[in-house]
Amino acid sequence: MTDYAGNKTVVLFIIDTVFPEVTGVTDGNTYGASGVTPVYTGGTAELNGEPYDSGTFINRHGDYTLIVQDKAGNTITVSFVIDRESPMITEKSMTSDNSNHSQIAREGDIVTLSFRTAEAATISNMRAYIEGVTVDAVTLDDAGDKDPLTWRAYFPVDSSTKNGLPVFHFDLTDEVGNHRSYYTNFSSVNSVTVDTKAPEIISSVVQPNNGYIDVTFSEGVFGGTDGKLAIDKSDIKAVTSDGTSDGNPSSVTIDSITKTDGSELTGGESMIRVHVSFTGEVTKGDTLEIMTVNGAIRDQVGNIIADDQTTGEKTLNTTLGYTWDEATNTITLTGLTVEDNTSGDRVQLITARDDLSIYDADFQTRPTNIGGSNSLISISAGLDKAEFWNTGDGLFANAVGSGKIQLELVALGNMISDDTIMKQDNLQLYIQDAEASERKITLSFNIDSTREDTIILN
Incomplete structure (x- = not known):
């Protein structure tokens, strides 16, 4: 640069248009x-x-x-x-293609896990377990769309598939290498239950008077074909057998099926009450069996109970009766079989204080078989220990012959007058099964001193 006087100035500079690297x-x-x-x-x-x-x-x-x-x-x-965060699952659901119950899978159904990732990721090592058992043939795909964030894993249910709640386990790796192992922690409400097992009869109990039998299944049961109706009496059958070959009972009829409280079935009950009636008298050794009708009963998802399901032969309860002969003070039992006599039904006597309170531990006599011998079998009187000194005297119950019991009043001699015995006005006699200790008959007696110490059945 030069001015008018000829002076010069030199300026050096650089034009830099290059961006930093x-x-x-x-x-x-x-x-x-x-x-x-x-x-x-x-x-x-x-x-x-x-x-x-x-x-x-x-x-x-x-x-x-x-x-x-x-x-x-x-x-x-x-x-x-x-990005140091592991990839996340933002949405997930598990369903079954069962047309009636999307949360239950039976044999032939497909269980599907659908999920969405928060970012693009690679899915690897996809597997499924049920109750710790590995499920075979799990398939993974892109859920049939072009969305890189949506995925689907599924497996078919067959007869070998473990029953229970499936758990899927897989690995996610995002584009920068962050990794996560993922388990589907569904609750039973949001998951699918694999159920390939048909209902079974697991127990049954005959009512004491044989009027009904309560049958318990392994799960709730239904009738019809869609798993929504209650079962009815056409879905089961009853069979009785004549254990004593006396021709009775000749048949059994299912009168109705209810809940155990007697109310109407609505479907899904795991315990039912089958009301029955018999033609002919039931005697000891006779049985009742309840069986399912082929294809008639199923669980909620349609698993059909096997046609050979049965309660087994359930022994019917023998109903004992009696007659009382005041002239001979003899009780004669009815409905008693030879087997009853030899297996040991028992006679037991209990006495009470004047206030009629019962003390089983003090007054129960030793058991004695009924019948099986024509000889007189005496039983300890078991009189009230607070009133009597000697329990060797008093009221005796004797087994006399087959199915007969005779009561005998024995004076206490010089120690206590007969008047003391007459105070005992609630003498109870128990007839009970020797094996099950089940009380069959309870009889109550008193002593009428106005009629020469007559023993009276209350």
Whole structure:
């Protein structure tokens, strides 16, 4: 530069239009836990508004903006992300293709897990378990759409599939290498229950008077073909057998089926009450058997109970009766068989105080078989210990012949007058089964002193 006087000034300058160079990181990229080390040439830099020295390692999770400016003011901006978070599942559901119950799968159905990831990820090692048992043939696909975030895993249910709640287990790896192992922790409400097992009869109890039998199944049962109706009496059959070959009972009829409280069935009951009636008298050794009708009973998902399901032959309860002969003080039992006599039905006598209170532990006599011998079998009187000194005297119950019991009043001699015995006005006689200790008959007597100490059946 020269002025009018010829003076010259020389100015040296550089025109710099070259932007700073940044290496080690690329604008718009996402990096994983291994981090990045940005390096720039010349000038100064800021990282998220703070001074940044070239070559400083960065691996903290977050979004970053690196601005580098040289002396000429040329500026370059690089934005990048450090992603240290494992991939996540944002949506999931498990269903069955069972047309009646989408949360229950039986043989032939398909159980499907549908899920969505929060970011693009690779799915690997897909498997499923039920009660710890590995499920075979689990298939993974993209759910049939072009969305990279949606996935589907499924398996067919066959007869070998374990029953219970399925759990899927798989690995997710995102694009920068973050990894997560995932388990589907569904509750029983949101999951699918695999149920390939048909109902079974697991127990049954005959009512004491044989009027009904309570039948318990392994799960709730239904009639019809859709698993929604209650069963009815046409779905089962009853068979009776004549254990004593006396021709009775000749048949059994199912009168109705109810809940155990007598109310109407609504479907899904695991215990039912089958009301029956017999043609002919039931005697000891006779049996009742309840069986299912082929194809008639099923569970909620349609598993059909086997046609050979049965309660087994249940022994019917023998109903004992009696007659009382006041003239001979004799009780004659009816409905008693030879087997009753030999197996040991028992006679037991209990006496009471004047206030009629009963003390089983004090007054129960030793048991004695009924019948089986024509000889007189005496039983300890078991009189009230608070009133009597000697329990060897008093009221005796004797087994006389087959199915007969005779009561005998014996004076106490000189120790206590007969008047004391007459105070005992609630003498109870128990007839009970020898094996089951089941009380069959309870009789109550008193002594009428106005009629020469007559024994009276109350």
